[in-house]
Amino acid sequence: MTHKTMLWALLTTLTTLTGCTMVDLTRAGEQVRHEQATDVIGCERIGTATARTQDRVIVARNRDKVADELLMLGRNEAARLGGNVVVEQGRPENGAQVFDVYRCAN
Numbered sequence: 001m002t003h004k005t006m007l008w009a010l011l012t013t014l015t016t017l018t019g020c021t022m023v024d025l026t027r028a029g030e031q032v033r034h035e036q037a038t039d040v041i042g043c044e045r046i047g048t049a050t051a052r053t054q055d056r057v058i059v060a061r062n063r064d065k066v067a068d069e070l071l072m073l074g075r076n077e078a079a080r081l082g083g084n085v086v087v088e089q090g091r092p093e094n095g096a097q098v099f100d101v102y103r104c105a106n
Contacts, residue, residue, distance in 0.1 A: 023053065023069040028079035034071060035085050035102075043085060043104035049077035055095030067092050074099040 051073035055066050070092050078086045083101035090098065 023072050025072045026076045026079065029072065029076035031084060032075040032078045033085050034075065035087055037087050037100075040085055040087055040100075040102045040104060043102040045100055046083050046103050047081050047101045048089070049074045049081065049083075049086065049099045049101050050096060051077065051099065052096045055092075063092075066095060067097075070095075070097040077101075 051070040053066060053069045053073065055061055071086075074086050074097065078084070078099065078101040081101050083103050085102040085104050086099040087102065088097065088099055
């Protein structure tokens with residue numbers, strides 16, 4: 001095994017063990033805002049989005065990283081549903097979070 005191959009294998013293993021994931025905010029998801037319930041008065045509630053990601057990979061992952069990924073996934077799903085705002089229903093739990101999806105005028 002060459003030095004390059006061994007290094008690549010080591011980096012891949014470390015990335016997997018630390019729970020590094022690749023969640024991307026889609027172009028449509030970029031147009032979806034994250035707001036509080038008090039900010040969506042007068043908006044149309046069009047459904048819910050449930051986001052899921054790995055919260056453990058051998059050990060617990062960083063809570064902030066998991067929360068960021070869940071929000072990105074929620075925003076992506078909201079865009080797919082035709083919404084432009086998400087509001088958290090609660091805190092992330094076991095790598096999942098539910099968002100209310102709204103369509104707001106502005």
